[in-house]
Amino acid sequence: MSQTNIGDDEVDIVIGALHADLTSFLNEWRPLFSRFHLIIVKDPDLKEELKIPEGFNLHVYTKSDIDRVVGLSSTAINFSGYSCRYFGYLVSRKKYIFSVDDDCIPAKDNKGLSVDAVDQHITNLATPATPFFFNTLYDPFCKGADFVRGYPFSLRSGVTCALSCGLWLNLADHDAPTQALKPGHRNSRYVDAVLTVPAGALMPVSGVNIAFNRELAGPALFPGLRLAAEGKLRWETVEDIWCGLCVKVICDHLGHGVKTGLPYVWRNDRGNAIESLKKEWEGVKLMEEVVPFFQxxxxxxxxxxxxxxxxxxxxxxxxxxxxxxPVFARAAQAMADWIKLWKAVGSGSGSGSSPSNG
Structure with missing residues (x-):
């Protein structure tokens, strides 16, 4: 890859397929994805056959694959909706994983050039993070940046970056109440920066556009907290926020770093926020308990x-x-079952479960 010594064979692209026709999505990403192995996990609730264009190195996992791997080991684990992508994290055997929602396409930077999201994410992960002292020029390991005057030399070697949280243009990541109040609001600001989230600071991680070191972050990336009426839109879910809080607390404890900023993707409009209000309101209320807990x-x-x-x-x-x-009791049971499953399946060094086709 252009800025690191990471090989293409060390990266898996994981896509959760919530919609059957992936033709346009994958063709948009073809220039970036064609070098890598793809894991596509079909939402178990999706009845239609997937439409996938030719020319990709990929494996597709379906409900039968999920049932075979999880089996009767847990009735608490639910891989439906956006949570299907986490099954891809489980069966991957690569060092790094990049995952993006299937309503996103590559973005353009301020110069009108296409953003290589995979390369930027791997650069974020392959260069150190600096969580213990904030650098006012953001990530000192980015091209054109460095440590500022007064930054302790004893901390300049940084620590391993476990999670890279990318951003997106167009549809902002509001909750349903905010989006309903600002239906026309779009994110048009492309900020050319990466920063390490300071140790002790929490953040609402979104699964829209992320990459991570699978060994360090993978076991914590599990959708334990699922709303009773969870739907098929980001407004209706908190699964990624919950596991993001787990990851950040764990990274702080183990001395790893989390970065946010570049790379951007372009996120297409989807759904009706007003219709989603009832489903997500439960999550809005729960966050008032969840955040103080993790703090x-x-x-x-x-x-x-x-x-x-x-x-x-x-x-x-x-x-x-x-x-x-009761949602918290279910979350705890699902997380415990997930760790058992990860140790049994996800920590292996061989190939993952045989997919249904690919």
């Missing part, structure tokens, strides 16, 4: 792996949140 989480020194950290978070969710709402 208070302190993991023990005995937790030295991401899996260890997740199990300690599970115990804390049961202790502090489960009595507030």
């Amino acid at each position: 208070s989480v302190r993991l023990s020194q005995a937790a030295v792996t991401t899996e260890d950290c997740m199990l300690e978070i599970v115990a804390l969710v049961k202790e502090r949140l489960a009595a507030l709402d």
Whole structure:
């Protein structure tokens, strides 16, 4: 790849297919995706056959594959809707994963040039993060940047970056109430910057456009918190926000970094925010409990792996949140089951489960 020594064979592109016809989506991404292996996970609720253009190196996983891998090991794990992508994280065997929603296409930068989202994400992950002291020129490892005067030399080597959170143009990532109040609002600002999110600071991670080090972040990227009326639109979900909070707390504890900013994608309009209000309102209320909880989480020194950290978070969710709402008890059980599944399936070094076609 252009800015790192990462090989194309170290990257999987994971796509959750919520819509049957992926022809236009994949053709838009063909110049960037054609070098990589793709994992496409079909939403188990999607009845139509997938339409996929020729010319890609890919594997498709369907409901039968999910049922075979998960089996009877858990009734709490649900891979429907946007959560289907997490099955791709489980069966991948690559060091890095890039995942983008199927309503996004490559963006253009301020010069009108097409953004190579994969390359920028891998650059973010392959260069150190600096969570313990903020650099006012943003990511000092980006081209044209460096550490500013006064930045401690003892911290300039940075730490491993576990998660890269990209942004997008056009449809902003509002919640349903905000989008309903501002139906015409679009994000048109392309900010040419990457920054490390400081240690101790939480953020609402979105699964729209992310990449991560699978070994470090993969076990924590699981949609434990699912709304009772969760739908098929970002306005109607909190699964990525929940697992993003898990990842950030764990990265802070283990000394890894999280970056946000470049790369951008272009996100197409989809759905009606007003119709989604009833479904997402539950999530809006839950966040008032969820965020203070994660702000208070302190993991023990005995937790030295991401899996260890997740199990300690599970115990804390049961202790502090489960009595507030049944959704938290379900989340804790699903997370515990996920870690068992990850250890059994996801931590292997061989090839993943055989797909239905590809």
